[in-house]
Amino acid sequence: MYIRTSLPVFVLLILVLTGCDRCNPDPPVAAPGTAQMNVELSWGDEAYSLEQVEIDHNGYPVRLDNLQLYMAPVAFRSEGEWTEGADVSLIDFSVHAQHITSTLEAGTYDAVRFGMGLPPEINTDIDPASYPNSHPLSVIGSAGMFWTWSSGYIFVKYEGKYALETGTQLFEPVSYHCGTDASYRMVTIELTEPFVVAAEETASLTLTLDAAKALIGEGDAIDLAVDPVTHNGQGDSLGGRMMDLLVDAWKISVE
Amino acid sequence: MAGKRLQIGLYSLALLVLTGCERCQDDELPCATPNCSPAATPYSLEIPAFFPPMDIPEDNPLTVEGIELGRMLFWEKDLSADGSMSCGSCHLPSAGFSDPNPYSTGITGAQGIRNAMAIINIGWSPTFFWDGRAVTLEEQILEPVSHPDEMALPWSEAVERLQNSEDYTARFAVAFGDDVITPERTTQAIAQFLRTMVSANSKFDQWRRGETFLTDAEFAGYEIFLREGGDPETTPGGEFGGDCFHCHGEAGLQFSDYLFRNNGLDSTFAADPGHALVTGNPLDSGKFKTPTLRNIALTGPYMHDGRFQTLEEVIDHYNSGGVPSTTVDPFMKYSSGGLQLSSMQKAQLTAFLHTLTDTSFTTNPAFQDPH
Numbered sequence: 352m353y354i355r356t357s358l359p360v361f362v363l364l365i366l367v368l369t370g371c372d373r374c375n376p377d378p379p380v381a382a383p384g385t386a387q388m389n390v391e392l393s394w395g396d397e398a399y400s401l402e403q404v405e406i407d408h409n410g411y412p413v414r415l416d417n418l419q420l421y422m423a424p425v426a427f428r429s430e431g432e433w434t435e436g437a438d439v440s441l442i443d444f445s446v447h448a449q450h451i452t453s454t455l456e457a458g459t460y461d462a463v464r465f466g467m468g469l470p471p472e473i474n475t476d477i478d479p480a481s482y483p484n485s486h487p488l489s490v491i492g493s494a495g496m497f498w499t500w501s502s503g504y505i506f507v508k509y510e511g512k513y514a515l516e517t518g519t520q521l522f523e524p525v526s527y528h529c530g531t532d533a534s535y536r537m538v539t540i541e542l543t544e545p546f547v548v549a550a551e552e553t554a555s556l557t558l559t560l561d562a563a564k565a566l567i568g569e570g571d572a573i574d575l576a577v578d579p580v581t582h583n584g585q586g587d588s589l590g591g592r593m594m595d596l597l598v599d600a601w602k603i604s605v606e
Numbered sequence: 607m608a609g610k611r612l613q614i615g616l617y618s619l620a621l622l623v624l625t626g627c628e629r630c631q632d633d634e635l636p637c638a639t640p641n642c643s644p645a646a647t648p649y650s651l652e653i654p655a656f657f658p659p660m661d662i663p664e665d666n667p668l669t670v671e672g673i674e675l676g677r678m679l680f681w682e683k684d685l686s687a688d689g690s691m692s693c694g695s696c697h698l699p700s701a702g703f704s705d706p707n708p709y710s711t712g713i714t715g716a717q718g719i720r721n722a723m724a725i726i727n728i729g730w731s732p733t734f735f736w737d738g739r740a741v742t743l744e745e746q747i748l749e750p751v752s753h754p755d756e757m758a759l760p761w762s763e764a765v766e767r768l769q770n771s772e773d774y775t776a777r778f779a780v781a782f783g784d785d786v787i788t789p790e791r792t793t794q795a796i797a798q799f800l801r802t803m804v805s806a807n808s809k810f811d812q813w814r815r816g817e818t819f820l821t822d823a824e825f826a827g828y829e830i831f832l833r834e835g836g837d838p839e840t841t842p843g844g845e846f847g848g849d850c851f852h853c854h855g856e857a858g859l860q861f862s863d864y865l866f867r868n869n870g871l872d873s874t875f876a877a878d879p880g881h882a883l884v885t886g887n888p889l890d891s892g893k894f895k896t897p898t899l900r901n902i903a904l905t906g907p908y909m910h911d912g913r914f915q916t917l918e919e920v921i922d923h924y925n926s927g928g929v930p931s932t933t934v935d936p937f938m939k940y941s942s943g944g945l946q947l948s949s950m951q952k953a954q955l956t957a958f959l960h961t962l963t964d965t966s967f968t969t970n971p972a973f974q975d976p977h
């Protein structure tokens with residue numbers, strides 16, 4: 352009798368307990384830490400802010416008005432293993448205090464790697480309208496970086512003005528829009544000192560882009576007066592050249 | 607007896623488990639926001655195909671009653687000092703909810719300094735006004751009622767007039783939970799109404815949905831729209847296109863990047879510094895918000911100051927490359943001979959722009975004057 356009346360309660364209890372498993376927290380794991388990568392801009396060795404006039408390698412006064420780029424993904428190496436952090440970040444140097452936050456296992460890291468641009472699987476074939484508006488690939492979040500359905504997103508926008516002589520107004524436009532799958536580049540930087548991420552704490556490092564090196568590097572140089580514009584169209588190698596130059600334009604320091 | 611105790615114990619345990627489990631549910635509390643009215647009917651906005659999601663403020667959810675109240679207020683002439691103007695007076699349906707005059711004339715006869723922007727798919731815009739001085743729709747709506755050159759009615763008086771209306775107090779009570787009328791609630795209701803003003807049935811939309819065809823001229827214009835501008839001999843990467851897509855891109859089918867640009871209209875900006883008035887940065891001088899191209903054939907005159915009467919004049923301006931200045935956008939081809947579009951190409955581009963006209967939007971009974 353008691354067994355007969357208790358049986359439904361048993362069954363109910365088992366069902367409830369099974370259902371409730373879904374809302375129980377996962378078993379405890381080691382608490383992660385946070386890596387905050389501050390992204391800054393320089394012209395040569397000096398800190399640079401957009402709209403400052405500097406002199407390029409040809410002696411032309413140049414002023415950058417807009418410098419934006421996608422970084423996707425960011426990864427950190429520890430004991431030979433790479434761990435991916437932030438997946439897609441849009442860096443806009445017109446906004447101060449740009450940084451990329453990654454959640455990592457606590458540990459000591461000795462290298463940083465990041466994609467410059469977007470990997471092919473997210474560059475094309477995904478409708479920007481499918482992202483929430485706060486996402487860096489969304490219609491609004493991409494802030495003018497979406498190109499077309501077929502070519503995807505602009506990876507790097509490097510825009511400004513220059514003049515052929517100092518002391519004159521800067522009227523000549525400079526507009527480098529680098530993109531398409533073939534222009535995606537991976538940058539790997541070995542850290543000169545260990546980057547320690549402690550559990551539940553934030554560790555910072557600073558990644559600095561030398562904007563002057565976008566125009567000159569080992570084995571190549573871009574002359575603003577000869578090649579002031581690229582849209583990475585067919586047969587146009589300028590975008591790829593700038594991406595190659597940008598690979599060597601980064602340095603990093605652990606704070 | 608022991609069995610009975612066991613049964614009670616099991617029941618108690620089951621109750622405890624069930625109670626505990628309830629804490630894991632993700633149920634939202636009804637009416638958790640300050641202006642939420644339990645009497646109002648939630649309104650589910652349909653997002654058209656290919657459109658991005660619309661961000662609706664948590665403190666101003668759409669309701670059937672809020673939207674209808676907003677529509678009443680949008681067309682309410684009693685929100686102007688002399689009772690002669692409503693918001694709709696400068697945002698005429700026949701002009702794509704913009705003003706067919708270069709500058710709108712307020713109740714005193716004073717004129718504004720910029721062309722009234724078209725209201726269309728405004729719920730997706732992250733900034734408002736030509737210079738971007740408002741970052742929410744509610745903030746934007748707050749300005750014209752009390753502006754001395756527009757409706758010129760102090761908000762305190764506007765609120766008093768609404769409070770003296772039994773109809774409005776009843777409507778506010780249903781929409782916001784009580785009959786307190788404030789400037790904020792008034793702008794919230796109008797904002798709700800404006801967020802429902804969605805256009806997605808132009809010929810271009812129908813073509814994108816596979817429901818119709820573009821003519822040869824329209825399709826050729828679309829291709830020009832999407833091609834890089836300039837002669838490749840003088841403009842690296844040039845494709846003899848219109849270069850329109852950079853700023854009026856089709857991502858999300860809104861035809862605006864919502865950014866601020868100087869499109870080479872002037873070489874000096876003392877008359878209207880534009881976005882620089884908001885940022886204080888001289889290098890934002892002459893920059894204005896990229897407007898949507900939806901219903902562009904209906905919303906002339908064009909540019910922030912309404913200087914161009916026709917789409918042909920607009921295209922001629924871009925074809926010329928514009929005039930140089932320290933802040934002119936690098937997309938403008940002022941230093942390389944302009945776009946160099948032929949007369950036929952310009953006509954094709956114009957034909958394409960006409961495919962963005964949606965008269966089912968401008969004639970939608972839900973958006974017309976209810977008074």
